[in-house]
Amino acid sequence: MGALANNIKSAMTESSWIRRMFEAGIEMKKEFGADNVYDFSLGNPDAPPPKSVKSALCRIAENSAEPFAFGYMPNAGYPESRSAVAASLSHEQKIEVPSSHVVLTVGAAGALNVLFRAILEKNDEIICPAPYFVEYKFYVINHGGILKPVPAKDFTFELDVAAIEKALTPNTRAVMINSPNNPTGQIYSRAELQELTAVMQRHMEKTGRILYLISDEPYRALNFENVEVPPLFGLYPYTVIVGSYSKTLSLAGERIGYLAVSPEMPEAMELINGVTMTNRILGFVNAPAIAQKLLVDMVDEHVDVNIYRERRDAMAKVLNDAGIKFTMPKGALYFFPKSPTTDETIFIDALKKERILVVPGKGFGYSGYFRMAFCVPMASIKNSADGFKRAVKAVKP
Ligand SMILES: Cc1ncc(COP(=O)(O)O)c(C=O)c1O
Incomplete structure (x- = not known):
């Protein structure tokens, strides 16, 4: 007996790439420790909110007894x-x-x-x-x-x-x-x-x-x-x-x-x-x-954009040093580099062996590429560098 409508069942299968990576990340972090897994699969913005959020929340709290x-x-x-x-x-x-x-x-x-x-x-x-x-x-x-x-x-x-x-x-x-x-x-x-x-x-x-x-x-x-x-x-x-x-x-x-x-x-x-x-x-x-x-x-404030800019630049260096081709992102929180293999899932499997998690381009309607979120700690970016180089070597004919 099916608990779900068919179109939701197929939606769950279709959108499974990011979820699969997320679940693989949890398992790997349990096995190898969080610091030894380089998880670029999720775009969860981690820059702290502007400091003024505290005073704004206090102002709201002061008026919280009003009907x-x-x-x-x-x-x-x-x-x-x-x-x-x-x-x-x-x-x-x-x-x-x-x-x-x-x-x-x-x-x-x-x-x-x-x-x-x-x-x-x-x-x-x-x-x-x-x-x-x-x-x-x-x-x-x-x-x-x-x-x-x-x-x-x-x-x-x-x-x-x-x-x-x-x-x-x-x-x-x-x-x-x-x-x-x-x-x-x-x-x-x-x-x-x-x-x-x-x-x-x-x-x-x-x-x-x-x-x-x-x-x-x-x-x-x-x-x-x-x-x-x-x-x-x-x-x-x-x-x-x-x-x-x-x-x-x-x-x-x-x-x-x-x-x-x-x-x-x-x-x-x-x-x-x-x-x-x-x-x-x-x-x-x-x-x-x-x-x-x-x-x-x-409304007119924003997080410290430098935090993300520095990580973007560090990630670009890691990819360049590994010989991976990409167009530099001008904004947002992601790289969408070209896979060194035509079928990007082959390269993604090689990255996984290095405990590096990214999402295949086909999950975004565009094969031959992969997506990486750079809203992750700087140490993860820098420490992933050797793994990227080894994964590229592993898939080179
Ligand atoms: C392109 C794009 N549109 C919309 C959203 C949804 O954002 P919100 O958290 O404001 O619902 C996201 C979230 O990642 C996004 O990347």
Whole structure:
């Protein structure tokens, strides 16, 4: 007798790569000790939250005896928290974003789910560049849609706009991008985004149906070379930005993020009202109260990005010294190097023998590569160097 729906059973099998690595890591750490296992499989941001989190929490605690201090609230969030996010976005997007255009959500994951619930008809397609964040597929399926990955340009992982244009159909409801990107670390340039939005505008005029640009930006502040992460609101009126404080403030467990709709979208309030409703009926009801209150004080802060930059640079040295090819990540927390073997699982097995854990590119819809998270202690990065060299030698013909 089956306890589960078939589509969840197959989702569990499909998404098993990261879980398998995670479980292998637990076993190996038991056997060899945590310091002797180099686990690059999980992107759990480990930089400490900014110091101001303590004073912000104290302020919240001081007011905790008030009636409704943590009670039900408007489904879109506390007005002062929405205003704080809107002010920050206005600065970042170089256009006035009213607080009415912001809905606070249970992380970026919650934002994507409430958005898909609000905009998708059955079998609508969401196009995204591959490789992509594994969970996208499940979020889209949750709401009756189909994720249609389109390979990015090989090795550099720039947008292949011509391929995206070919993939557009009357059923395409959105193009979803993620910059800085998980898993490639790349940041799309203004020129690429202008080319993309011009194609989308033409398609929308042809079909007469709204084609959204969804920009998932949880890594926006983790930008190591200060390259521009171009604002999109002024570029395309049907843009929805999804943001999160999981990585930028190291608050991943507090589950706080937002969704913001371009002030230039004529139907913006209709979409906001829809999303406010789906936030409620998906059972989130509203984003967590304490985390929302934190944002009022902390919305423009971020973790010390140098911590991650130093680790990125150390990881690049380890990979270069082992002769592994990669495009340097400009942001986010990951490398997506090319495997020295065509089938990356062969190299991944060789790495495992060296107690190094990474995730195969096929888990992200892009074979021949592998993903490594560099939000791990510096010692793990440096001490993995000889293991990488030996694993490359072991798979060389
Ligand atoms: C690309 C991408 N989008 C969304 C999320 C979800 O983030 P949150 O913790 O805000 O739900 C993640 C988390 O790793 C991510 O990498």
